[in-house]
Amino acid sequence: MTYSAAEDRYERLEYRRAGNSGLDLPAISFGLWQKFGTDRSYATQREILLRAFDLGITHFDNADRYGPPHRAAQQVFGRLLRADLAPYRDELILTTKAGNPIGPGPYSKGGSRKSLLTSLEHSLRDLGTDHVDIFYSHSPDLTTPLEETVGALVSAVQQGKALYVGISNYAPERAHEAAVLLRQAGVPLLVHQPRYSIFDRRPELNGLLKLSAEDGFGLVVYSPLAQGLLTAKYLDGIPDGARAQDSPFLSPDVIDDTYRQRAAALNRIAAERGQSLAQLALQWVLRQPQVTSALVGASSTWQLEHNIQALSFPPLTEPELALIDEYGVHGTGLRL
Numbered sequence: 552m553t554y555s556a557a558e559d560r561y562e563r564l565e566y567r568r569a570g571n572s573g574l575d576l577p578a579i580s581f582g583l584w585q586k587f588g589t590d591r592s593y594a595t596q597r598e599i600l601l602r603a604f605d606l607g608i609t610h611f612d613n614a615d616r617y618g619p620p621h622r623a624a625q626q627v628f629g630r631l632l633r634a635d636l637a638p639y640r641d642e643l644i645l646t647t648k649a650g651n652p653i654g655p656g657p658y659s660k661g662g663s664r665k666s667l668l669t670s671l672e673h674s675l676r677d678l679g680t681d682h683v684d685i686f687y688s689h690s691p692d693l694t695t696p697l698e699e700t701v702g703a704l705v706s707a708v709q710q711g712k713a714l715y716v717g718i719s720n721y722a723p724e725r726a727h728e729a730a731v732l733l734r735q736a737g738v739p740l741l742v743h744q745p746r747y748s749i750f751d752r753r754p755e756l757n758g759l760l761k762l763s764a765e766d767g768f769g770l771v772v773y774s775p776l777a778q779g780l781l782t783a784k785y786l787d788g789i790p791d792g793a794r795a796q797d798s799p800f801l802s803p804d805v806i807d808d809t810y811r812q813r814a815a816a817l818n819r820i821a822a823e824r825g826q827s828l829a830q831l832a833l834q835w836v837l838r839q840p841q842v843t844s845a846l847v848g849a850s851s852t853w854q855l856e857h858n859i860q861a862l863s864f865p866p867l868t869e870p871e872l873a874l875i876d877e878y879g880v881h882g883t884g885l886r887l
């Protein structure tokens with residue numbers, strides 16, 4: 552059936568400015584890391600992605616690695632762009648990332664100019680677009696001079712293949728160095744993409760939140776629901792089809808008694824506020840002004856619709872935040 556976007560798509564979400572740039576991103580963005588590939592029907596994936604756009608999500612996060620298998624998530628999005636979203640391309644912020652291993656040999660991994668720009672070419676072909684809106688270095692590569700990695704990001708912009716650049720998983724010191732080099736090259740760092748949630752407090756502990764304000768880049772924080780651990784789904788076991796059951800990235804071992812006690816306590820705090828744990832967890836990351844967007848995944852349209860309602864609750868109060876601190880222990884559910 553021909554797709555026509557919801558007329559009211561810009562009325563549901565808040566849009567936030569990314570650092571010192573002129574670009575606004577939706578407070579909730581959508582990522583295609585898992586379950587966007589050959590393991591589920593295209594119809595289901597299409598339904599979720601189009602629902603996201605109808606709800607006001609303009610920002611879709613991708614990477615050469617996403618699938619399964621690698622590259623499949625971008626090919627899925629490319630198909631959707633050709634078939635349904637082509638008339639809306641100018642309303643979309645499409646990202647890709649390069650640098651994490653995606654194949655054999657020395658050029659399908661790392662931060663060299665060769666691997667980053669080769670990956671970008673493949674991603675543009677898979678997505679079926681002549682440019683992405685944000686091109687990221689997916690992870691720091693300490694064996695490659697930062698000047699070379701940053702130079703490849705700058706080239707992508709100069710060649711018209713990316714409008715903005717980002718980095719992901721960089722420790723604050725290296726992020727600062729990258730921000731300085733990019734500024735000198737006239738291509739300011741738009742965003743950094745770190746993991747951040749009630750159970751992963753690293754951006755608070757290592758100073759990244761503070762640095763982003765000083766250096767003027769935004770934070771697009773990933774896994775704000777700790778891959779589903781910050782929802783009520785694992786309180787009574789592992790439901791069929793849940794990520795902890797079928798993903799190599801979330802081991803069932805992390806769902807232990809300590810996790811369950813903390814998640815149950817957080818769930819009670821959320822219930823007192825009349826919301827779900829997932830909604831509380833999203834509001835919690837978004838309380839930080841440096842956080843431009845919370846980057847979520849979803850395996851159904853229900854999850855997406857439910858999670859977006861997080862934006863309609865009153866802000867968390869100081870006593871609530873103190874209570875959350877008690878149970879939001881850094882490292883819960885994570886292999887650090």
Ligand SMILES: NC(=O)c1ccc[n+]([C@@H]2O[C@H](COP(=O)([O-])OP(=O)(O)OC[C@H]3O[C@@H](n4cnc5c(N)ncnc54)[C@H](OP(=O)(O)O)[C@@H]3O)[C@@H](O)[C@H]2O)c1
Pocket residue numbers: 581582583584585612613689719720744772773774775776777778779780782783784792793794795829846847848849850851854855857858
């Ligand atoms: N830069 C990087 O290195 C990096 C790394 C990881 C992720 N990311 C980006 O961040 C995006 C989001 O990561 P993520 O998927 O881990 O985020 P997340 O939002 O923490 O977890 C999403 C998963 O939680 C479950 N879920 C979501 N809402 C739920 C609800 N209301 N009730 C119950 N379960 C719910 C679903 O899993 P199930 O239903 O399948 O259990 C869903 O796929 C990725 O797609 C990717 O774009 C980037």
